[in-house]
Amino acid sequence: MLTIMSKKWSKFEEDFLMNNFRSSDLSEIARQLNRGCKSLQVKAYRLGLRRASLEPQLSLTNEEAAYIAGFIDGDGCIRMSVQYKCGQPKTVKPIIEITNGNKEVIEWIHKKLSQNCKTKVIRGLVENRYVLPTPHYHLIVAGYWRIKPLLERLLPYLRVKLKVAEAVLEFYQLRDAKESGKPPTKAMWRVALRARKLVNSKRAPHIRLRELLERFVTSLPE
Numbered sequence: 001m002l003t004i005m006s007k008k009w010s011k012f013e014e015d016f017l018m019n020n021f022r023s024s025d026l027s028e029i030a031r032q033l034n035r036g037c038k039s040l041q042v043k044a045y046r047l048g049l050r051r052a053s054l055e056p057q058l059s060l061t062n063e064e065a066a067y068i069a070g071f072i073d074g075d076g077c078i079r080m081s082v083q084y085k086c087g088q089p090k091t092v093k094p095i096i097e098i099t100n101g102n103k104e105v106i107e108w109i110h111k112k113l114s115q116n117c118k119t120k121v122i123r124g125l126v127e128n129r130y131v132l133p134t135p136h137y138h139l140i141v142a143g144y145w146r147i148k149p150l151l152e153r154l155l156p157y158l159r160v161k162l163k164v165a166e167a168v169l170e171f172y173q174l175r176d177a178k179e180s181g182k183p184p185t186k187a188m189w190r191v192a193l194r195a196r197k198l199v200n201s202k203r204a205p206h207i208r209l210r211e212l213l214e215r216f217v218t219s220l221p222e
Contacts, residue, residue, distance in 0.1 A: 021049045069157035078164045080192040094168040096141040106137040167195040186220040
């Protein structure tokens with residue numbers, strides 16, 4: 001059977017791609033690097049790069065930003081979602097969630113965020129804790145290009161969730177400073193842990209995971 005080996009990327013090629021991917025023509029980058037456009041797209045995805053034209057455009061008035069911030073303060077959650085592998089934290093990503101029984105409210109917020117989020121209807125048992133008497137609607141916002149500009153816009157109007165939002169933005173600042181493609185740094189994990197403690201969920205599974213994350217962060221080398 002014939003095996004096709006892919007050409008290994010050099011440090012120069014990675015740097016060139018990172019410096020030009022967002023604004024330069026893809027075919028021109030492919031020509032200069034002597035690679036196919038598909039190869040560039042795969043590599044860019046692995047490096048977390050995104051074309052400038054594909055970045056979500058967020059346009060909110062002050063009143064709209066304050067209104068959405070109020071819902072996040074009241075019925076929302078800003079949290080760090082940690083993915084585990086073999087019982088150890090592997091990756092972490094911020095998530096914003098809003099749950100409300102008013103479908104029109106959730107649809108309005110969804111529309112204002114340029115459809116760059118997901119919605120689902122919750123019926124019956126919620127997190128194995130309680131039963132909702134009526135259907136509730138759940139809005140999920142995830143991804144760097146969605147959360148970062150949204151929190152920056154809402155920050156002046158957040159009150160209850162302000163400290164968590166500031167922690168998420170600090171996490172993204174550290175993410176921007178680290179080398180692309182590398183795992184989260186200890187500083188990023190520290191911020192993620194601080195954000196988890198600020199949420200301060202009293203549920204037993206959340207407490208156990210928070211303690212596991214704290215032991216993991218403590219064990220990391222400086």
